[in-house]
Amino acid sequence: VQLQASGGGLVQAGGSLRLSCAASRRTSSNNGMGWFRQGPEKEREFVAGINWSGSDTNYADSVKGRFTISRERGASTVYLQMTNLKPEDTAVYYCAVARRAFMVSTAREYQYWGKGTQVTVSS
Numbered sequence: 001v002q003l004q005a006s007g008g009g010l011v012q013a014g015g016s017l018r019l020s021c022a023a024s025r026r027t028s029s030n031n032g033m034g035w036f037r038q039g040p041e042k043e044r045e046f047v048a049g050i051n052w053s054g055s056d057t058n059y060a061d062s063v064k065g066r067f068t069i070s071r072e073r074g075a076s077t078v079y080l081q082m083t084n085l086k087p088e089d090t091a092v093y094y095c096a097v098a099r100r101a102f103m104v105s106t107a108r109e110y111q112y113w114g115k116g117t118q119v120t121v122s123s
Contacts, residue, residue, distance in 0.1 A: 003114030005095045010120045011085055019080040021095030021114055032098035033078040034110060035069060037091035037119075047093070048080060049103035056103050063089075085121045092116040 007019040019035070034049035048059045048069035057069050068081040078095060096110035104110070 001097070001112045003095050003097065003112060005093065005114045005117040008093060008117030008119045010122065013086055013121055013123050015085050015121070016081070016083045017085065017119060019082070019093055019095075019117060019119075021078050021080075023076045023078075023095075023097055023112070023114075029074045029076050030101055032101055032103045033071065034096050034098060034104065035078075035080045036094045036096060036107065037089075038094070038116075039088070039091040042091070044094070044107060046105045046107070049098070049105055050078060051103045052101040058103050058105060060105075082119070085119075087121050087123045090119060090121050092118050 001024050003023045005021045030052050032051045035047040036044050037047050038044040050057045050069045053073045054071045066084045071078045094116045095114045097112040098104050099111045
């Protein structure tokens with residue numbers, strides 16, 4: 001299984017980026033998907049999750065109101081629209097495929113992981 005994340009880059013505080021992650025259709029179209037991130041000298045943390053149909057989402061408190069996760073029903077590509085970015089959002093962002101169809105927020109509930117894309121927010 002391969003997950004390819006893209007869309008990262010360097011942006012000024014207050015700016016926006018849109019991340020994309022494409023996964024193998026056979027393995028991800030009926031599964032929840034999510035985004036995690038790992039900042040410098042920090043542990044990996046949950047950012048956002050979405051169920052298989054795209055009807056349910058959840059977010060870390062730190063990104064609520066600024067980030068939006070989305071996918072088309074049963075599609076194998078997930079997006080993360082990030083707005084009003086802050087320097088503390090700087091991290092490597094990873095997409096992942098969940099073990100089940102529901103949205104989940106713990107790393108152990110995800111079975112496949114992408115390599116990550118770097119997001120750097122300058123002040």
